[in-house]
Amino acid sequence: MENGHRAQGIKRRHSGEQTGRKDPSRRHSTVLGGGEGAPVGTYRAHQVHSGTDEVIVDDGDVVPTMRKSKRYSESYFRALYSTEPDFHRLGLKYPDFRAMLRDGAYLDFTNPVAVMQLTRTLLQEDFGLQINLPPDRLCPPVPNRHNYILWLKDLLDSTSSTYSEQYELERRVTGLDVGTGASLIYPLLGCIQRPAWRFFATDIDAKSLASARTNARGNKLESRIHVVDRTVLDPLIPLDDLRVDTIDFTMTNPPFLRLGHGDVRPCSTEVTAAA
Numbered sequence: 001m002e003n004g005h006r007a008q009g010i011k012r013r014h015s016g017e018q019t020g021r022k023d024p025s026r027r028h029s030t031v032l033g034g035g036e037g038a039p040v041g042t043y044r045a046h047q048v049h050s051g052t053d054e055v056i057v058d059d060g061d062v063v064p065t066m067r068k069s070k071r072y073s074e075s076y077f078r079a080l081y082s083t084e085p086d087f088h089r090l091g092l093k094y095p096d097f098r099a100m101l102r103d104g105a106y107l108d109f110t111n112p113v114a115v116m117q118l119t120r121t122l123l124q125e126d127f128g129l130q131i132n133l134p135p136d137r138l139c140p141p142v143p144n145r146h147n148y149i150l151w152l153k154d155l156l157d158s159t160s161s162t163y164s165e166q167y168e169l170e171r172r173v174t175g176l177d178v179g180t181g182a183s184l185i186y187p188l189l190g191c192i193q194r195p196a197w198r199f200f201a202t203d204i205d206a207k208s209l210a211s212a213r214t215n216a217r218g219n220k221l222e223s224r225i226h227v228v229d230r231t232v233l234d235p236l237i238p239l240d241d242l243r244v245d246t247i248d249f250t251m252t253n254p255p256f257l258r259l260g261h262g263d264v265r266p267c268s269t270e271v272t273a274a275a
Contacts, residue, residue, distance in 0.1 A: 074167060077146075077150065085122065087105055087106075087107055088101075088104055090121055090122075091104055093125070094125070096120070112135070119133065119140060126142070128192065129192065131184070131219075132214045133183060137183075137211065138182070148186065153167070153193065153194065155249070173197045174244065174247050175190065175198070175251065177199055177200070181203065181212070182208040182211035183212070184211075184216060186199075191224050197224070198224045201227045202229075203228075203229070204231055206229075236252075237250055
């Protein structure tokens with residue numbers, strides 16, 4: 001495909017190859033941590049407005065739900081990106097994104113600034129998230145990262161206490177994201193979609209840690225996402241240091257590109273395997 005293209009789509013190398021799933025009972029048992037083919041559902045759902053209000057209280061903890069007492073449904077999240085985003089419509093709604101479009105409809109995927117703005121716009125439009133993305137850290141392609149969360153939800157639902165393979169709304173889940181990156185993308189997406197989820201998010205890079213904490217605070221999720229400093233000599237799964245006996249899952253999408261003198265490749269459509 002050409003670099004600048006019509007507003008109806010995102011290049012697959014940016015969004016992650018998406019596999020429509022028509023059978024909701026189908027489950028996936030592949031180990032987390034790689035592959036562009038994590039499933040995207042094909043269900044349709046009415047889209048509600050983005051944002052969160054803290055209105056549900058669970059065992060004394062405040063759990064965010066969607067603004068105006070509305071909650072994004074599971075079917076809403078599974079429908080996301082089953083059709084490609086309309087760049088023209090997004091440009092009309094978000095001036096910063098419109099400034100990146102040529103003729104109000106075309107996005108240059110070779111321009112890291114444009115791709116970074118696309119990421120911000122999709123997170124705000126589809127999840128009610130506003131995030132900080134340092135220009136010298138990796139930029140996550142949103143549909144691809146969302147695929148991973150859908151996949152993870154299916155895996156966890158397959159281990160429900162009732163063995164029904166159904167989502168249990170009140171089930172407490174704690175996850176560990178090793179090498180969370182500056183965007184904090186996986187904990188943010190996970191907590192928005194599952195109100196009873198909590199995350200530990202680790203990293204060894206000071207700038208990424210600072211940005212991740214900013215993103216947790218900026219989305220009022222710091223009570224559910226604990227960003228933890230680590231070093232290269234520390235254990236990857238530090239249960240004792242985290243003062244927990246168990247966690248429900250561990251995920252990682254580690255940094256993989258380092259160019260000379262410690263520089264990390266900036267956001268671009270070629271960088272899709274680390275956040």
